[in-house]
Amino acid sequence: MRHVISALVQNTPGVLAHVAGMFSARGFNIDSLVVGRTDDPRFSRMTIVAIGDDRTIEQVRKQLDKLVTVVRVRDFQDTEYVERDLMMLRVAATPEKRAEIIELVGLFRGRVIDVAKQSLTIELSGTEHKLEALIDLLRPYGIRELARTGVIAMQRGRQSDGRTEDDEQ
Amino acid sequence: MSNESSKSGKSYVGLTGAQMFNEMLVEEGVEVLFGVPGGVLLPIFDALHKSTVPFILTRHEQGAIHMADGLARSTGKVGCCLATSGPGATNLITGLANAYMDSVPLVAITGQVRSTLIGNDAFQEVDTTGITRPVTKHAVLVKKAEDIGRCMSEAFHIARTGRPGPVVVDIAVDATTAKLTEEPSLEHDLPGYRLKTTVHMRQIKMAVDAINEAQRPVLYVGGGVIISGATEALRALAHKARIPVTTTLMSMGTFDESDPLALQMLGMHGSASANYAVQDCDLLIAVGARFDDRVTGKVDTFAHKAKIVHIDIDATSISKNVRADIPVVGDAKDILEKMLPLIESKDRSQWLAQIAQWKAKYPFRYVPNAKVKPQAVIEAIGKLTNHDAIIATGVGQHQMWTAQFYGWRRPRQFISSGGLGTMGFGVPAAIGAQFGNPGKLVIDVDGDGSFSMTMVEIMTAVRYNQPVKIVVLDNNYLGMVRQWQELFYGKRYSGVHHPCPDLAGIARAMGATGLRVSEPSDVEDSIRTMINTEGPVVLVADVEPEENVFPMVAAGKSLHEMDMGRLA
Ligand SMILES: Cc1ncc(C[n+]2csc(CCOP(=O)(O)OP(=O)(O)O)c2C)c(N)n1
Numbered sequence: 001m002r003h004v005i006s007a008l009v010q011n012t013p014g015v016l017a018h019v020a021g022m023f024s025a026r027g028f029n030i031d032s033l034v035v036g037r038t039d040d041p042r043f044s045r046m047t048i049v050a051i052g053d054d055r056t057i058e059q060v061r062k063q064l065d066k067l068v069t070v071v072r073v074r075d076f077q078d079t080e081y082v083e084r085d086l087m088m089l090r091v092a093a094t095p096e097k098r099a100e101i102i103e104l105v106g107l108f109r110g111r112v113i114d115v116a117k118q119s120l121t122i123e124l125s126g127t128e129h130k131l132e133a134l135i136d137l138l139r140p141y142g143i144r145e146l147a148r149t150g151v152i153a154m155q156r157g158r159q160s161d162g163r164t165e166d167d168e169q
Numbered sequence: 170m171s172n173e174s175s176k177s178g179k180s181y182v183g184l185t186g187a188q189m190f191n192e193m194l195v196e197e198g199v200e201v202l203f204g205v206p207g208g209v210l211l212p213i214f215d216a217l218h219k220s221t222v223p224f225i226l227t228r229h230e231q232g233a234i235h236m237a238d239g240l241a242r243s244t245g246k247v248g249c250c251l252a253t254s255g256p257g258a259t260n261l262i263t264g265l266a267n268a269y270m271d272s273v274p275l276v277a278i279t280g281q282v283r284s285t286l287i288g289n290d291a292f293q294e295v296d297t298t299g300i301t302r303p304v305t306k307h308a309v310l311v312k313k314a315e316d317i318g319r320c321m322s323e324a325f326h327i328a329r330t331g332r333p334g335p336v337v338v339d340i341a342v343d344a345t346t347a348k349l350t351e352e353p354s355l356e357h358d359l360p361g362y363r364l365k366t367t368v369h370m371r372q373i374k375m376a377v378d379a380i381n382e383a384q385r386p387v388l389y390v391g392g393g394v395i396i397s398g399a400t401e402a403l404r405a406l407a408h409k410a411r412i413p414v415t416t417t418l419m420s421m422g423t424f425d426e427s428d429p430l431a432l433q434m435l436g437m438h439g440s441a442s443a444n445y446a447v448q449d450c451d452l453l454i455a456v457g458a459r460f461d462d463r464v465t466g467k468v469d470t471f472a473h474k475a476k477i478v479h480i481d482i483d484a485t486s487i488s489k490n491v492r493a494d495i496p497v498v499g500d501a502k503d504i505l506e507k508m509l510p511l512i513e514s515k516d517r518s519q520w521l522a523q524i525a526q527w528k529a530k531y532p533f534r535y536v537p538n539a540k541v542k543p544q545a546v547i548e549a550i551g552k553l554t555n556h557d558a559i560i561a562t563g564v565g566q567h568q569m570w571t572a573q574f575y576g577w578r579r580p581r582q583f584i585s586s587g588g589l590g591t592m593g594f595g596v597p598a599a600i601g602a603q604f605g606n607p608g609k610l611v612i613d614v615d616g617d618g619s620f621s622m623t624m625v626e627i628m629t630a631v632r633y634n635q636p637v638k639i640v641v642l643d644n645n646y647l648g649m650v651r652q653w654q655e656l657f658y659g660k661r662y663s664g665v666h667h668p669c670p671d672l673a674g675i676a677r678a679m680g681a682t683g684l685r686v687s688e689p690s691d692v693e694d695s696i697r698t699m700i701n702t703e704g705p706v707v708l709v710a711d712v713e714p715e716e717n718v719f720p721m722v723a724a725g726k727s728l729h730e731m732d733m734g735r736l737a
């Protein structure tokens with residue numbers, strides 16, 4: 001089972017090593033781990049996508065919470081939340097294929113951020129699922145380079161009407 | 170955020186970082202500091218020169234940290250040690266891991282190279298916080314004088330609260346030479362360190378209901394009971410509800426073994442009565458214990474007829490190895506005291522009759538012969554010390570026999586490496602316990618292999634007049650490994666023969682009294698002589714070399730599938 005877990009951590013040296021070390025020492029599998037600043041300079045946010053059965057994930061959550069430098073841990077499982085992954089992708093694109101690719105990217109609400117003679121660089125954000133769908137479609141053209149940030153997530157606001165881009169796909 | 174340490178209202182302006190370090194030792198009530206100096210510690214040692222905190226120079230940093238550990242285990246106070254950068258710090262690793270596995274409160278201070286050199290492979294530089302993080306509760310690097318006070322105060326706070334553990338404070342040398350120009354803040358900055366203060370009454374009620382309904386309950390208690398000071402609450406609860414109690418290696422003595430409800434130790438070398446009771450019980454109440462594999466045997470069949478209540482302060486311990494039906498997270502003493510008035514008095518005579526029958530049928534036993542039996546030595550020590558001494562051990566057969574045969578009466582009496590199983594722990598741990606308990610009788614029951622690893626610290630005991638007594642059960646083997654080779658590898662002894670020179674003579678050369686006993690009939694007298702001789706004494710007992718520890722639950726077997734060995 002895939003869980004998205006968010007941890008607010010103290011912005012001190014070694015925190016990333018501590019968290020990553022704990023995961024490897026305890027044999028937990030992680031798909032992605034993203035660290036970024038928050039609005040408060042004292043804290044960073046880590047978003048971790050972990051795979052495991054309920055018992056393993058429960059251990060992951062508790063072990064994270066136990067680290068002195070981890071302030072708060074939340075598992076988004078069973079909550080209403082939105083998640084986003086950001087991707088940059090350079091795909092081979094001869095002038096003849098360019099329009100075709102741009103159209104595909106447009107359908108995904110992606111953006112072309114760089115155009116070269118033989119390639120296009122595309123930016124797309126969305127769920128992992130959505131990103132993978134575009135990757136699959138572009139693969140036949142020849143993917144030259146691909147970079148993804150990994151997932152970040154947030155609980156939905158309470159007054160939210162519940163509609164987001166996800167639903168449109 | 171707590172701010173325990175600035176209550177004195179003192180001014181620290183004008184002190185160097187090293188002097189501030191010393192102030193913090195005083196403020197935290199450190200009674201002795203164990204360690205070895207080195208280049209980056211020179212400023213600190215200069216501050217210690219005038220300190221009221223005595224510094225104990227050990228022969229090895231491992232000795233220093235195990236001494237701090239022995240002091241902490243035997244007193245409940247935070248142990249403290251000091252080591253230089255590089256090899257000094259790496260020599261602490263075993264001691265840190267040892268304390269971490271057994272939840273022992275320690276603060277280990279290490280020197281670090283100048284902050285501007287960090288990362289440059291400077292002389293005696295290692296990434297101490299990086300290396301120690303996986304084996305400590307917390308590890309911090311301090312690069313500025315003004316952070317020394319706060320970081321030290323936080324370290325002691327973290328070490329002693331919640332589930333205790335070792336904390337490393339790695340201090341760059343330039344932080345110790347710099348002067349404090351402003352009043353340093355000692356206020357803790359630990360937003361991620363929250364202590365659990367409230368317990369769910371709902372969980373307590375569920376646990377109580379389960380206990381009141383149980384026909385065949387067993388209390389399985391671990392080191393957490395000692396740490397939280399729950400010994401009396403445990404006794405009251407066990408007696409009111411008439412529940413038999415089995416203890417782990419970490420909690421020997423927290424339930425008086427002369428009590429009819431005592432099942433003694435459980436697990437791989439536990440008593441048959443404890444193991445049968447656990448396998449037959451309908452409710453297992455685990456308190457401050459963590460279902461270690463040496464306790465559970467084959468985990469799928471552990472307490473397989475029972476519902477499991479698990480009381481522990483560390484939420485990660487719950488359902489980690491064995492799923493708890495009723496988890497109760499919090500302090501053991503607090504929880505047991507809240508449960509007590511809700512527990513119904515029961516007689517449970519049928520269950521207790523069964524327990525009594527097992528106890529009568531399967532006491533810990535051995536077969537005497539013409540040689541000195543190691544178990545007999547331990548029984549004699551128990552008898553001649555009135556079961557009241559502080560006993561440390563190494564790791565191996567002698568450790569298991571000590572747990573089985575001494576006859577434990579009170580908590581903090583048994584000082585032994587449980588989780589890590591660290592050979593060499595005994596000698597320094599006993600010395601540390603002696604420092605923490607002046608005037609009390611402290612005995613290290615050691616194996617020849619374990620003793621050899623750290624016996625050099627006898628010199629420390631001699632120098633600082635610590636009258637520890639050390640009994641070496643000398644079987645000329647790494648006995649525990651030999652036992653496994655005998656039982657599971659067709660007696661193909663490989664790398665376990667351990668011929669010893671005259672260990673009593675070595676002890677004498679180090680300034681201790683050295684004694685030797687080789688005849689069963691002399692055992693009691695030699696122990697009496699040892700106890701009555703002033704100063705450190707090493708008594709070497711030439712014991713039956715191929716004696717085995719029984720009962721034994723082989724790896725992968727269930728607790729009820731014990732091998733009773735030649736005792737059956
Ligand atoms: C530092 C360390 N190295 C190796 C081991 C593995 N080991 C466990 S028990 C044991 C033998 C201990 O021999 P001794 O101290 O003589 O005790 P005995 O079993 O003979 O009573 C060994 C080598 C260990 N526990 N610790």
Ligand SMILES: [Mg+2]
Pocket residue numbers: 565616617618642643644645646647648
């Ligand atoms: Mg031996």
